[in-house]
Amino acid sequence: MNIGTRKILDRSFTAVGIGSIVVMAVALMIVVVPIITNGIGAVFFTGTVEHRKMLFSEFKRGDSENLSSEVASSDRYRAKVYGMLTGFEAELETMAPEKKAEYKAKYSEVKAALQALLGPFPGDPAPMLTRFKYGQTRWEKAEEKLHDLLYESKWDNSNPDVMAKEYFVSRAIGFQGTSLVKLFPYVKDNMEKLLLPEFTFYWGFITDSSVDSHFFGGIWPEIQGTFFLAVGAMLFAFPLGVVAAVYFTEYARPGFLNSMLRSANSTLAGVPSIVFGMFGLAFFINTLKVSESKSVIAGALTLAIMILPTIIRAAEEAILAVPKTYREASLSLGSTKWNTIATVILPAALPGIITGGIISLGRAAGETAPIIFTAAVSVGSAIGLADVFSSPTPALSWNIYNLASEHEAAAQIRHVQYGMVLALVSIVLMLNLSAIVLRARISKKLKG
Amino acid sequence: MDARESSGSAPAQKATRDMYLPPERKKIADGGTAHISAKEFSVYYGEFEAVKRVSADILSKYVTAIIGPSGCGKSTFLRSINRMNDLIPSCHTTGALLFDGQDVYGKFTDEVLLRKKVGMVFQKPNPFPKSIFDNIAYGPRLHGVNDKKKLMEIVERSLKKAAIWDEVCDRLDKNALGLSGGQQQRLCVARTLAVEPEVLLLDEPTSALDPKATAKIEDLIQELRGSYTIMIVTHNMQQASRVSDSTMFFYEGVLVEHASTAQLFTNPKDPMTEDYITGRFS
Numbered sequence A: 001m002n003i004g005t006r007k008i009l010d011r012s013f014t015a016v017g018i019g020s021i022v023v024m025a026v027a028l029m030i031v032v033v034p035i036i037t038n039g040i041g042a043v044f045f046t047g048t049v050e051h052r053k054m055l056f057s058e059f060k061r062g063d064s065e066n067l068s069s070e071v072a073s074s075d076r077y078r079a080k081v082y083g084m085l086t087g088f089e090a091e092l093e094t095m096a097p098e099k100k101a102e103y104k105a106k107y108s109e110v111k112a113a114l115q116a117l118l119g120p121f122p123g124d125p126a127p128m129l130t131r132f133k134y135g136q137t138r139w140e141k142a143e144e145k146l147h148d149l150l151y152e153s154k155w156d157n158s159n160p161d162v163m164a165k166e167y168f169v170s171r172a173i174g175f176q177g178t179s180l181v182k183l184f185p186y187v188k189d190n191m192e193k194l195l196l197p198e199f200t201f202y203w204g205f206i207t208d209s210s211v212d213s214h215f216f217g218g219i220w221p222e223i224q225g226t227f228f229l230a231v232g233a234m235l236f237a238f239p240l241g242v243v244a245a246v247y248f249t250e251y252a253r254p255g256f257l258n259s260m261l262r263s264a265n266s267t268l269a270g271v272p273s274i275v276f277g278m279f280g281l282a283f284f285i286n287t288l289k290v291s292e293s294k295s296v297i298a299g300a301l302t303l304a305i306m307i308l309p310t311i312i313r314a315a316e317e318a319i320l321a322v323p324k325t326y327r328e329a330s331l332s333l334g335s336t337k338w339n340t341i342a343t344v345i346l347p348a349a350l351p352g353i354i355t356g357g358i359i360s361l362g363r364a365a366g367e368t369a370p371i372i373f374t375a376a377v378s379v380g381s382a383i384g385l386a387d388v389f390s391s392p393t394p395a396l397s398w399n400i401y402n403l404a405s406e407h408e409a410a411a412q413i414r415h416v417q418y419g420m421v422l423a424l425v426s427i428v429l430m431l432n433l434s435a436i437v438l439r440a441r442i443s444k445k446l447k448g
Numbered sequence B: 001m002d003a004r005e006s007s008g009s010a011p012a013q014k015a016t017r018d019m020y021l022p023p024e025r026k027k028i029a030d031g032g033t034a035h036i037s038a039k040e041f042s043v044y045y046g047e048f049e050a051v052k053r054v055s056a057d058i059l060s061k062y063v064t065a066i067i068g069p070s071g072c073g074k075s076t077f078l079r080s081i082n083r084m085n086d087l088i089p090s091c092h093t094t095g096a097l098l099f100d101g102q103d104v105y106g107k108f109t110d111e112v113l114l115r116k117k118v119g120m121v122f123q124k125p126n127p128f129p130k131s132i133f134d135n136i137a138y139g140p141r142l143h144g145v146n147d148k149k150k151l152m153e154i155v156e157r158s159l160k161k162a163a164i165w166d167e168v169c170d171r172l173d174k175n176a177l178g179l180s181g182g183q184q185q186r187l188c189v190a191r192t193l194a195v196e197p198e199v200l201l202l203d204e205p206t207s208a209l210d211p212k213a214t215a216k217i218e219d220l221i222q223e224l225r226g227s228y229t230i231m232i233v234t235h236n237m238q239q240a241s242r243v244s245d246s247t248m249f250f251y252e253g254v255l256v257e258h259a260s261t262a263q264l265f266t267n268p269k270d271p272m273t274e275d276y277i278t279g280r281f282s
């Protein structure tokens, strides 16, 4: 090949390489940036007085004097709103029956929208569900509810050939000529006075339990559950995996059984995680009866089986990568085989073994399918260490799925879901980072 | 020709060697007994016979050099003495190899104990990825020395014997892989000495060293002669004649000639030996 073509080939390869790295970086940005910006919103946001009320009565957090003065100030403005309502109700009584019926239907919609925005009306009986005990706690949600109050949503079905289109009609127009018409501009103009928005740093999102299935509060039970499951899985899988790897590399005689075991191990690494989930249910819960029903221990065991092949493979590779000369040196000094493994081979293989272990730990933390049937519940409080043998736990991976697809009010609490995603991504990222740091440290120590 | 004929029985060999020994070495020779003796000893890699029916006596507290062209089985023979070949699954032996009169490959031989008595320095330096101190202390710790002061004594003594103490005494806690190749090789010698073996097997210990470091290793061998049984594989004829008392010449797995170094280099019996030591050999 002549030098010209060779140079062109070299350059085009460089270009392709750089190109693919750029594409990867952009894809990563597209994925990671929304995760971070949305997830941060669960902790840093503009909170309303309702949020502070909620924190005080559900978590006993906040300054009671400050809060009562805030509540008093917002109540002054709210009193006016409620005054308008009672005024209109009195007006309703004076109306002709058909007119009254027509307005009544519209009025109850307005009332519902106001209730969603500001919380239950004074004098109403306290609602059963915590989510109805407070108005909008987040400013951006309050603005959505304001829109609901000001406009009625209608669907345009006039053209059967295209999909129905949503359009909005001002509610104020519907109440033209009544006293209620003043309510709409009043609420719109005094939103800030009514809800007192304030920049909020809600660190409790990490450390609080959830209230009323994630409507309020934080994700500590999920974080703790994820931690228990992942660490529990490691406690089983790591020692077992390293021992198996030592057996495969140091003790097993090459032969039919050995190669069967190895290929079984490789195959296991490729089995879909949902299969492990079913297996966990069938084996650990139904057959072995490690617990009555779902429990942390059953989930951890299932995850352990799932990550075991990866740990074995990583440990095997790491052990095989230890130079043969170390083994020779140790044995020639009169060391036993076992002692050689413990004092020379395993320490030298440690960086690789640990990397494999921590990557598996990240995988155990992130997998959903294996814990669906064995350990996860959608709502629950943080469990104590003593309960891991009997009780199930919420966990980040499963609750993200649950909030996204099965929660009855998924759209209301997107921020919680994003917060969970960010928490999970951070945990996995931190684990991987610690693997890199640990590996670098040990390698440096080994290399001198 | 029959190569095996030239390697005689122990008493006969003692006589020949004594004839050519310098006077100051003669007194040691009086106590000379076979420390290691091979009888029709063969080593196979699978079907391939790498060492062929070797019979020889390696005398106690003497330096024996092993020479021969590349691939003639020098390392294989050396490694079979402390059973390092056990690590190679296809490797097996026939005949007898005795150490202190005991069969090395006997059913009841404890190879761990054997290796403690028969130390080895490998062709390529192979320090552990641990500190210099831990490298030297590895063997003694293995054999039950845990007292810090005693370990330190052993480390210092071994490093001094291997002529590397001055270079490393101020960085014993540093990783041994940070040393130069020559320093590493001497460290490995020190590590082997720290176990206080009876036999030292040196497989081309100076092949990777510069002349200065080579001289240091040779000085060390001179110093140790008389207190250890030493076997050294070398491709360097001058080295063999400088440091050894007797020399074995291997060719294609066969022990062609085994005689006192002085005799083998001045008056070889076998024409092949002569060809090899005079460099007329390819």
Ligand SMILES: Nc1ncnc2c1ncn2[C@@H]1O[C@H](COP(=O)(O)OP(=O)(O)OP(=O)(O)O)[C@@H](O)[C@H]1O
Pocket: B045, B048, B050, B069, B070, B071, B072, B073, B074, B075, B076, B077, B088
């Ligand atoms: N692990 C092994 N498996 C199979 N054959 C081997 C193995 N090790 C060595 N041999 C063969 O055995 C013969 C002797 O090898 P050995 O290493 O003992 O030679 P040597 O004399 O030490 O050579 P050199 O001077 O190059 O080190 C060679 O033909 C070699 O190819």
Ligand SMILES: [Mg+2]
Pocket: B074, B075, B076, B123, B203
């Ligand atoms: Mg060799």
